[in-house]
Every structure is written in structure tokens, then in C-alpha cells.
Amino acid sequence: MLEIKDLHVNVHGKEILKGLNLKVPPGEVHAIMGPNGAGKSTTSYTLAGRAGYEVTKGEIDFFGEDVTALAPEERAARGIFLAFQYPLEIPGVSTMNFLKTAMNSQAKIRGEKELNAAEFLRAVRAAAKELNISEDMLKRPLNVGFSGGEKKRNETLQMALLKPKLAILDEMDSGLDIDALKLVAEGVNKLRSPDRSFLVITHYQRLLDYIVPDVIHILAGGKIVLSGDKSLALQLEQNGYDAVIAKAA
Amino acid sequence: MSEEAAALQELTEQKYKYGFVSDIESEFAPKGLNEDVIRFISAKKNEPEWMLDYRLSAYRRWVNMEEPSWAKLHYPKIDFQDAYYYAAPKAKEGPHTLEDVDPELLRTYEKLGIPLHEQEVLAGVEQRRVAVDAVFDSVSVVTTFKDELAKVGVIFCPISEAVHSHPELVKKYLGSVVPDTDNFYATLNAAVFSEGSFVYIPPGVRCPMELSTYFRINAAKSGQFERTLIIADAGSYVSYLEGCTAPQRDENQLHAAVVELIAMDDAEIKYSTVQNWFPGDENGKGGIYNFVTKRADCRGKNSKVSWTQVETGSAITWKYPSCILRGENSVGEFYSIAIANNYQQADTGTKMIHLGKNTSSRIISKGISAGKAQNTYRGLVSINARADGARNFTQCDSLLIGDQCGAHTVPYIQSKNPKAILEHEATTSKISDDQLFYCLSRGIPTEEAVSLIVNGFCREVLQQLPMEFAVEAQKLVGLSLEGSVG
Numbered sequence: 107m108l109e110i111k112d113l114h115v116n117v118h119g120k121e122i123l124k125g126l127n128l129k130v131p132p133g134e135v136h137a138i139m140g141p142n143g144a145g146k147s148t149t150s151y152t153l154a155g156r157a158g159y160e161v162t163k164g165e166i167d168f169f170g171e172d173v174t175a176l177a178p179e180e181r182a183a184r185g186i187f188l189a190f191q192y193p194l195e196i197p198g199v200s201t202m203n204f205l206k207t208a209m210n211s212q213a214k215i216r217g218e219k220e221l222n223a224a225e226f227l228r229a230v231r232a233a234a235k236e237l238n239i240s241e242d243m244l245k246r247p248l249n250v251g252f253s254g255g256e257k258k259r260n261e262t263l264q265m266a267l268l269k270p271k272l273a274i275l276d277e278m279d280s281g282l283d284i285d286a287l288k289l290v291a292e293g294v295n296k297l298r299s300p301d302r303s304f305l306v307i308t309h310y311q312r313l314l315d316y317i318v319p320d321v322i323h324i325l326a327g328g329k330i331v332l333s334g335d336k337s338l339a340l341q342l343e344q345n346g347y348d349a350v351i352a353k354a355a
Numbered sequence: 356m357s358e359e360a361a362a363l364q365e366l367t368e369q370k371y372k373y374g375f376v377s378d379i380e381s382e383f384a385p386k387g388l389n390e391d392v393i394r395f396i397s398a399k400k401n402e403p404e405w406m407l408d409y410r411l412s413a414y415r416r417w418v419n420m421e422e423p424s425w426a427k428l429h430y431p432k433i434d435f436q437d438a439y440y441y442a443a444p445k446a447k448e449g450p451h452t453l454e455d456v457d458p459e460l461l462r463t464y465e466k467l468g469i470p471l472h473e474q475e476v477l478a479g480v481e482q483r484r485v486a487v488d489a490v491f492d493s494v495s496v497v498t499t500f501k502d503e504l505a506k507v508g509v510i511f512c513p514i515s516e517a518v519h520s521h522p523e524l525v526k527k528y529l530g531s532v533v534p535d536t537d538n539f540y541a542t543l544n545a546a547v548f549s550e551g552s553f554v555y556i557p558p559g560v561r562c563p564m565e566l567s568t569y570f571r572i573n574a575a576k577s578g579q580f581e582r583t584l585i586i587a588d589a590g591s592y593v594s595y596l597e598g599c600t601a602p603q604r605d606e607n608q609l610h611a612a613v614v615e616l617i618a619m620d621d622a623e624i625k626y627s628t629v630q631n632w633f634p635g636d637e638n639g640k641g642g643i644y645n646f647v648t649k650r651a652d653c654r655g656k657n658s659k660v661s662w663t664q665v666e667t668g669s670a671i672t673w674k675y676p677s678c679i680l681r682g683e684n685s686v687g688e689f690y691s692i693a694i695a696n697n698y699q700q701a702d703t704g705t706k707m708i709h710l711g712k713n714t715s716s717r718i719i720s721k722g723i724s725a726g727k728a729q730n731t732y733r734g735l736v737s738i739n740a741r742a743d744g745a746r747n748f749t750q751c752d753s754l755l756i757g758d759q760c761g762a763h764t765v766p767y768i769q770s771k772n773p774k775a776i777l778e779h780e781a782t783t784s785k786i787s788d789d790q791l792f793y794c795l796s797r798g799i800p801t802e803e804a805v806s807l808i809v810n811g812f813c814r815e816v817l818q819q820l821p822m823e824f825a826v827e828a829q830k831l832v833g834l835s836l837e838g839s840v841g
Contacts, residue, residue, distance in 0.1 A: 154792075154796045155795075155796075156792050156796075157788075157792070177795070177800075178792065178795035178796050179795050179796075179797075179798045179799060179800045182795070182796055182797055182798035183798050187796075188796050190793065190796075193793070194787075194789050194790045194793040195790075196790060196793075196794075196807070196808055196811055197811055197812065198810070198811030198812055198813070198814035198815075199807055199808065199810070199811035199814075203807075204797075204807070207799055207803065207807055208794075208797035208798050208799055209798075211797075211798045211799045211800060211803060212797075212798035215798060215800075247811065264797065268797065268798070
């Protein structure tokens with residue numbers, strides 16, 4: 107369902123991705139690991155369609171459609187979701203209001219009926235309950251004063267409600283202690299399903315102990331240099347990026 | 356400029372939706388300003404001698420006054436002789452009922468979304484009723500629910516009518532809060548004011564519905580000089596709202612209003628404004644010059660006045676709704692959202708003058724600047740030596756959209772009482788590309804994202820508006836910024 111073909115991306119005039127190829131079939135969890143500066147964040151922002159990430163060559167196909175030129179909100183409506191490494195704060199806008207606006211905007215883009223207040227409330231409450239998120243957190247301004255763990259759980263909640271077909275988790279573990287990480291991973295695992303794929307982007311292996319991937323790709327110098335099963339993560343942990351990448355080259 | 360920024364800019368350069376002109380035959384005073392014009396206005400209103408004297412004395416004073424220049428506003432010198440000081444739709448004589456009103460006028464208000472039929476309510480919200488005084492250029496077209504309000508003793512009518520029907524009240528209170536010597540624009544207003552609303556709430560009465568006045572400037576080259584006087588007698592309560600719109604014209608038009616509020620013992624007045632005068636086009640052409648003096652006198656013990664304003668229009672805004680906290684334990688509040696986009700300039704704020712013991716005031720100001728606009732908060736908190744136990748809390752937040760606009764905060768604090776407690780907080784922030792992208796990535800298009808973020812920023816103030824208008828104001832906040840982020 108996601109197929110990235112020979113993707114070249116410039117940021118501020120500098121080429122960061124240099125021929126990325128990647129295929130993620132439905133229902134699978136793929137991890138992208140790589141050293142600092144390999145192009146991990148660039149990959150997630152480019153998939154989400156962020157301005158300033160200029161595709162100079164190649165394409166991104168999503169369910170057979172080339173989405174390379176689509177605006178971020180169009181991609182979101184087609185089912186691409188990015189869980190942020192550092193979720194943004196929006197003062198004065200409750201999580202509830204933000205969620206409602208997002209769900210209705212996506213429905214509008216897809217030409218579907220918007221949820222009424224009661225339907226929306228029912229959906230949010232059910233999802234929040236499933237993820238152990240308190241009513242209080244839903245009423246607080248979005249991410250304002252949230253702990254690292256709360257922010258990531260809020261991302262998971264958004265994912266649960268927006269029901270993406272592809273969820274990109276950008277450094278989901280950064281800023282989390284081990285207990286918070288477990289809680290977030292548990293939430294993510296609940297959302298795994300045969301018609302939803304995940305792209306887990308991470309620097310460290312530890313996240314993959316909790317969100318177990320089907321395939322691991324190693325990104326270095328702007329392209330995938332090695333792919334394998336989850337044992338690859340352990341090799342990295344033992345030998346370090348340099349050794350594994352050198353061997354692959 | 357990033358693509359997001361470009362999209363935002365496009366978004367804030369949106370068209371003004373109330374810019375249409377109604378084709379109505381009008382009658383004008385001769386162009387310019389002199390004693391004859393004042394006599395003309397007074398004669399048109401069939402005013403008693405004392406009213407004409409009041410006007411003439413103000414005019415003679417005004418001739419020797421100079422325009423204030425301390426505000427952070429830049430505009431070409433205004434030629435006060437190049438405007439009409441009275442413009443009115445030609446209509447039948449006599450008391451106005453809806454049947455008498457020119458259908459074209461009715462259509463105008465329909466287009467503006469203002470209900471003039473008593474059975475109607477504002478935009479789909481609950482069955483709460485709102486009484487409306489509709490002022491078109493220099494005259495009131497119709498005032499609704501007058502009879503029903505009269506049953507509980509509430510007087511709600513055009514001020515020109517009050518001069519005849521309640522001269523004792525008008526004589527007693529007019530100019531008692533904003534004297535005709537107050538400032539250049541207030542003095543001008545005292546000389547030429549033509550219409551506005553008069554409200555009197557008798558002791559112990561809680562006004563049974565929202566009162567509102569809609570001001571519409573229609574005629575070209577004309578100024579509007581409204582005069583509003585609201586008296587809340589002991590133990591009474593009233594919530595009042597004013598709204599304003601004007602056609603889109605290339606020349607600048609002058610609006611110089613005076614609003615006086617008087618709250619007696621235990622009385623409360625809640626005064627809300629949604630100011631949406633034509634702001635000028637995206638190149639800064641046209642728009643209303645809005646020079647307004649609004650002041651409340653909390654004359655009685657435990658009295659309370661709350662000003663809430665949503666300022667989105669006008670090319671120039673010069674406006675400082677103030678409270679004189681005279682009565683013991685009296686409370687003054689000022690909640691403000693001022694949005695300046697394109698080439699708009701706003702210099703607005705409040706004055707809280709603490710005279711009585713245990714008086715308290717609260718100022719929450721939210722300034723939003725976009726495009727090439729300049730937005731200044733200017734405020735004064737003054738504590739008199741005898742105002743023991745006085746307290747003030749001030750919060751001024753500015754939000755910048757783009758990098759070509761400006762936000763300025765000029766708070767003056769004068770305390771002559773060492774025991775007064777004063778707090779002041781101020782912040783300046785920007786809508787970041789990160790915040791915007793976060794919204795976009797959730798499927799929220801730029802336009803709605805900006806509106807969402809700005810409404811969040813303004814939340815504390817929007818909450819103060821009567822429910823009927825909060826929804827309207829929220830939309831307006833979004834609309835005013837369409838095309839703004841850069």
C-alpha cells in the first residue's frame with residue numbers, strides 16, 4: 107500500500123534523501139533505524155507532506171495513487187498519520203476541540219458526513235477509555251503542560267480516532283522513561299490491525315522491544331542500506347551502526 | 356517565505372463581506388462643519404433649545420482644540436470640512452414601526468444578518484430574544500421590543516427620541532461621564548452627534564433580554580457620530596451589545612462615538628462590542644477611522660461594569676473603554692480582542708481609575724497582528740491615595756502572524772496608595788510553522804488551523820461574550836485573518 111520509489115529530497119537546498127526505496131504492505135510494522143543525520147526525520151516529514159521538504163526525484167505511492175504533490179491535509183484525509191517526536195502545544199484549544207476539528211476536516215475532504223456532537227463524544231470517550239486517558243486530559247488545552255508521556259499518549263489517542271491506514275511514529279520513545287514508554291507502546295499495539303501499517307522511526311532498539319516490527323530497515327546516507335527481520339536490531343545494539351553499515355556496503 | 360506562510364498570507368487577504376452599498380435615497384446636511392450645520396442637525400431632530408445650546412457650546416470649544424497625536428497611529432491629516440455630518444434615508448415622518456421602514460433598508464439588515472422582526476432570533480441559537488436598535492447613518496430605523504421592555508420599566512430608544520420623551524434623564528446624565536470638554540473627538544461628538552441608543556434600567560430590574568444596537572454607515576463621504584447613554588439604576592442589570600459595519604469605499608470615513616455608562620449601587624452593566632467596520636482593502640485603501648471615547652462611571656457601591664470588545668474592523672482604531680471606580684467595592688473589567696491585518700492600525704486599551712475603597716479591576720487584552728498591521732495596547736491603571744484595598748490584574752498577550760507586523764504594549768501604572776495590589780503579565784508569541792504543520796498533518800487546512808489557533812489564543816475573552824454572539828465572534832476572528840500568515 108505504501109511504495110516509495112527512488113525518492114530524492116532536498117531540505118534548504120541540500121540533498122538529504124538520495125534514492126530511498128521502501129515498500130510497506132498492509133498490516134505490517136516496518137521500522138526505520140539509522141544514525142543521526144541519516145534522514146529519518148526527513149523521511150517522516152516528507153511522507154506527511156511538510157513544506158520545505160522538496161522532492162526532486164522519485165515518488166510516493168499510497169494505495170496506487172501518487173501522493174507526492176498532495177498537501178498535508180489531503181494526505182491525512184487519505185489515511186497517512188504522523189505521530190510527532192515533539193507534539194506541539196496549542197494554548198486555549200482543548201484536546202476535544204482539536205480532535206473534533208481534525209475529524210470533521212478529514213470527513214469534509216473525503217466528502218463524508220461530519221459527526222454530530224453526540225457521535226463524536228461517544229467515539230472520543232470510547233477511545234480514551236481504551237487508552238486509559240482521563241476525561242480531564244481531553245478538556246485541557248492541547249499538549250499544554252502535558253508530561254512527555256501524556257503528549258505521546260495524546261498522539262496515540264488522535265491516531266485511534268483518525269483511524270489512519272499508515273501511521274508513522276517518529277521517535278516515539280524520545281523523552282520517555284521506561285514506564286511511560288511501555289504505556290505508549292501498549293496503546294500503539296492495541297491499534298495494530300490487518301488493514302493498518304506502521305512505520306516506526308527510531309534511533310534506539312529499545313522501542314522495538316515493545317512494538318515488535320515485521321521488518322527493519324537501516325537508513326544511512328539518505329537511502330536504505332540494509333533490510334532484515336527484527337534480529338537486525340539486536341545486531342545494531344551489539345555492534346553499533348558503523349560496523350553494521352560498513353558490512354552492508 | 357515557507358509555503359505554509361504563503362498559504363497563510365493568501366488566506367488573510369480575504370474580502371470584507373459587509374462591503375455592499377444600499378441604494379437608498381438620502382438627505383444630507385450641507386457638506387462641512389459650521390454652526391449652521393449644527394443648527395441643521397438640531398432642527399432635523401426637532402431638538403429643544405437646551406440641546407442646541409449644548410451642541411453649540413461644544414462646537415465653539417472644538418474649533419480651538421487640536422487633534423491628539425500621542426497614539427501610535429499614522430494617517431494623513433483629516434479634513435473635517437470634507438465630510439457630511441448628517442445623512443439620513445428619506446422616510447415618512449412620525450414614529451417608526453416595521454411597516455413604515457423602507458423595504459430596501461429591511462433588505463440591508465437582512466443581508467447583515469440582523470433580526471428586525473420581533474419573533475426572530477439571531478443565527479440559530481436558542482429561543483433567547485434580543486432587542487435591536489438599528490441605526491443607519493444618522494438615524495435610527497427601528498427599535499424592537501420597546502413595548503415589552505416598557506412593561507418592566509426599561510427604556511430602550513434612540514437617543515434623539517429620549518431627548519423628547521425623557522429630557523430629565525438625558526439632561527441629568529448626558530455628558531456626566533464624558534464631559535463635552537473631554538477630548539477633541541468627544542467634543543466633536545457633543546457638537547454633531549446624531550444617533551445612538553438610550554437605555555435606562557430602573558432600580559431592582561434585571562433587563563429581561565439582551566439589548567443591542569447595530570450601527571451601519573452607508574452614505575459616501577459621511578461620518579457617523581453615535582452617542583450612547585446607558586444608566587443602570589440601583590440593583591439593576593443589563594447586558595448590551597453593539598455591532599458595526601460599513602460599505603467598502605475607497606475614501607476613509609470618520610466614526611467618532613461617545614458611549615457613557617452609569618452604574619449605581621449594586622448595579623451591573625455588561626457592554627459587548629463586535630466592531631467590524633470596513634478595515635480598508637489589502638493595500639490599505641479606504642476604511643473607517645474610528646475615534647471613540649467610551650467610559651463607565653461605577654458611581655454606586657458594589658457596582659460593576661464589564662467591557663468586552665472584539666475589534667476586527669476599521670483602518671484606524673483609537674479607543675480606550677474605561678472605568679471610573681468611584682463606588683466602594685466597585686468592579687471594572689476590560690476584555691479585549693483586537694485584530695489588525697493588512698495595513699490596519701489599532702491603538703486600543705483601557706483606563707481603570709480607582710477612586711473608591713476596595714475597588715478592583717481586571718484587564719485581559721489579546722492583540723493579534725497580521726500582514727503589515729500595527730497593534731498597540733495602551734492602558735492606564737491609576738490608584739487614588741484614598742483607594743485603600745484597590746487591586747488590579749492586567750494581562751496583555753500579543754500574537755504575531757508573519758514577520759511584517761508589529762505588536763506594542765504601553766501600560767501606564769500610577770499608584771498613590773502604597774497598599775494597592777497590582778499585577779501585570781505580558782506575553783508575545785507567534786503562530787509557528789511547526790504548529791501549523793501539526794494541524795495540517797491532522798487534516799485541518801491552513802485557514803481553519805489559523806482560526807483554531809487564534810480562537811484558542813482569544814478564548815478567555817470570547818468566553819465573556821453573550822452566548823448568542825460568541826459563535827458569531829469566533830467566526831469573525833477566523834474571517835478577519837483569512838490570508839494573513841506570512
